[in-house]
Amino acid sequence: MINIKAITRIDCFKELGSIWNSLLQQSESNTIFSTFEWLYTWWEHFGQDKRLFILLAQEGKDIIGIAPLMIGKKRILRCVPIRVISFIGAGISDYADFIIVKERERVISLFFEYLLKKKNLWNKIELRDIKMGSPNLDVVQKELGKLGYFSNVCSVEKCPYIEINGDWNKYYSSLSKNFRQDIRTQYNRIKKNGFIHRFSSKEKDVDDIFLNNLIDMHLNGIAGKNKVSFLETEKGQGFFKKIVQKFEKQGWVTINVMNINDKVASYALGFRYGNKFYYWNVGKNNKYDNYSPGKLLLQHMLKESFFNINIEEFDLLRGEENYKFRWTKLERKNYQITILSDTRYSMVVFKAYDFYHSILKK
Template sequence: MSDVIELNEIDALADYRADWLRLLRVTPGGTFFRSLEWLQVYWQHFAADQRLRVLMIRDGEQVTGIVPLCVRSIKSKFGVCRILTFPFDDWGSFYGPVSANQTTTLRTALNYIQHARRDWDLIDLRCVDSGGFDRGATEQALKSESVSFERLLWCQTACVDLQQNWDQYLESRSTRARKTYLCSEKRVQQEGDVRYLRYRPRGSGSEEGDPRWDLYDQCEEIARQSWQGRSTTGTTLSHASVAPFFRDAHERAAQAGTVDLNMLYVAGRPAAFNYNYVYEGLVYSLRMGFDPRISVKGAGCVLMGRMIRDSMQRGDRILDIGPGSLEAKQNWYTSIENSYRYVHYSATSVTAKLMQLSHQFADWYRDRFSNESTDERTVTGYSRAHHI
């Protein structure tokens, strides 16, 4: 019979490091974002207004699943709302439990949550790829535990199927996309020697945990010189509010063997970068950019093409180019994948009831005056902004 251990202090998780690593290896769609290393860095930088609730699911003496959660107090038009959610904040595309059996792990966690202290107004599970690696586990668990919910489209991310050869992939692109890439290659090579470098250490366990700060600093400098240096979103590699977080995450990712850093040099100068995390053949493109001070156009395009080709040769499975800006990524992606938000409203919370009525009114209004289908309704405005 399964039982649950709840941990509320980040330091307490270190005792379960071996279990976490073991379970991450068998988690469908596991990524660096679901690792203990990432959660520790995230919590170090963004713990304010959050309370940690990590659930360790055990069968006898063995940990069979981990559900990282937190209670976050956020502002809504109805006042402060407490949500029980993943400690993720949309840094990547998808998130979920760390377990080989997602449904059983979530069922046990939801059963525990319903009988434990009620310190939340909403259960709000976001970035769930219900049609992908999740395979409907979240929805099945909610239904099995009789937890009422609403499902809303949260975001869409662009993906590249890497399980093909480069010639097949290039042939599948539109005529315009192929021409753009091939012309960029020709134009860039006219500027001088072109060199592509990919740094993917295997981790400290294989004596390859060097962060290569020289390469990371080049990425940060390119970001600073590009439009990202003027961005006020607080999410770019060089932005003062998150640069320390990115650097700490980079160091831990290098030690864990999940860094995938790509650089393009033109005439000996760093011209473009693509900074990724990689785990079990799943590559997530965290940030990318090119240096506008270099006169040649198309360096970013060349880097993307060479990176995709190299990933195919390495045997990688999927490249997630990330959510948003889908039009700018249309030359590259082979599919658009959805992530969803599952919301349960506490029956004892006035704030939750008011928010539920507000969401229902919004749905009614869209049904009456919009052509959107239910699955097309996207809830936005929360990501790292603490709004609902």
């Protein structure tokens, strides 16, 4: 018999650390953004105004499924408060999912059955960034048809990626001729100006001073470009430093740097987890913009990946920035599951919301 248990206290969440990653690695949802280190650190920095609502599926004494959920508050129509269930890590995590090791259909059915019994706690369920190909997604879609609530599944993000097959020359020659010429031009421009460039990587002994420099470079790089970054907040910077420190202990973090005349021109902070490399956070020194240091560094990293037998995919993660599609035509979509509660308050609020937007469209 499978029972569902809710975890609502942070000390109980912390106790799950001893088994969380083992269950994750047995599941088909195994990304670095579902590791215990990532989610617990996220909660420490961003969970103050939210409520833990982790669901465990237990078969006897064994945990066979985890729904890493939380309850937060949002406002619609600028002033009407609603309570929303979402995945822990929402907003910063590029991927999120249920962690299920067996009895997938039964576990997901029981998760939603439990959520419906607790509908007094929420007005909306919004589970976003479930990766295309997740076996949980198909099961959830079938389950939604049984609920009798308003619900839908829609794509919300594209995540370009590159398959690493060991043949760098074949891959590189498949890129646009003009794009490859532009890369050669940038290298020639550096040489012509008498500059020396050097690539390096750092995986250990990452201190706060170094990370602060990366944060400054990242923020300076996006200044005035109508971009938003979680590193603009104190909480975001605290999370950044803490997760790098935790991942460093696991051997999951790599910081690649391009220097021009011994000055950092660009950096790319990524994660090696399983057989994938996640290209997560980047920055550049605006002084060297004319040499496209971010582009040159990414080319170097990709080439290195093609000669690393342990990497099978280079994931550029969420976002449809033009530069990503110069490196690949491959992409996968992330999906969002939405369910609206049928409580009287919820129905009134969402009908008012729909009415308001119908007026705006006229």
